[in-house]
Amino acid sequence: xxxxxxxxxxxxxxxxxxxxxxxxxxxxxxxxxxxxxxxxxxxxxxxxxxxxxxxxxxxxxxxxxxxxxxxxxxxxxxxxxxxxxxxxxxxxxxxxxxxxxxxxxxxxxxxxxxxxxxxxxxxxxxxxxxxxxxxxxxxxxxxxxxxxxxxxxxxxxxxxxxxxxxxxxxxxxxxxxxxxxxxxxxxxxxxxxxxxxxxxxxxxxxxxxxxxxxxxxxxxxxxxx
Numbered sequence: 558x559x560x561x562x563x564x565x566x567x568x569x570x571x572x573x574x575x576x577x578x579x580x581x582x583x584x585x586x587x588x589x590x591x592x593x594x595x596x597x598x599x600x601x602x603x604x605x606x607x608x609x610x611x612x613x614x615x616x617x618x619x620x621x622x623x624x625x626x627x628x629x630x631x632x633x634x635x636x637x638x639x640x641x642x643x644x645x646x647x648x649x650x651x652x653x654x655x656x657x658x659x660x661x662x663x664x665x666x667x668x669x670x671x672x673x674x675x676x677x678x679x680x681x682x683x684x685x686x687x688x689x690x691x692x693x694x695x696x697x698x699x700x701x702x703x704x705x706x707x708x709x710x711x712x713x714x715x716x717x718x719x720x721x722x723x724x725x726x727x728x729x730x731x732x733x734x735x736x737x738x739x740x741x742x743x744x745x746x747x748x749x750x751x752x753x754x755x756x757x758x759x760x761x762x763x764x765x766x767x768x769x770x771x772x773x774x775x776x777x778x779x780x781x782x
Contacts, residue, residue, distance in 0.1 A: 560604050565589065589613070591614045594612075621652065
């Protein structure tokens, strides 16, 4: 059974989601503002967080920044009535593992949560992957480049692991999304592209300046060994 922290100022919605998710086998705690959410995170270690963009005492995006700084490995799904593409892009740029616009189907929320929780579990074969100067530990979610350690989110870690297991071999976006994100991409869904962009920024280029991750038009992405 997974422990979830739901952070949303819509108390009626929280009651509905807590009831639904509890029936689906989750243990759910709810907070309605950033202050109580920070206190809850200091007192407990949830398996995942569902975070609303708009909070009464500040932006959920600011709380997301803090979460990514303090708990980089913690799965975070953004949930917001502001469903415009720009809001989704900003949330993903800041490190959210997934994003749903309200009102959402509770069944889809459940499916997205289970997918991100599956990605957070280290694979059965979780030995380190080494390629050139880069070493990645799936179990720790840490990439080591030379002597420099880079903490990755759940989605970034699964993405890098998938690419490293097939270096030089292009992976179709839909195939990569299934392997790394645990779901298919929907129309106009840029979540995979945003995770790739974040990963590129974190791991940087090869020492000789060549990019580590390359895109092939209409074919997907691959790790450039």
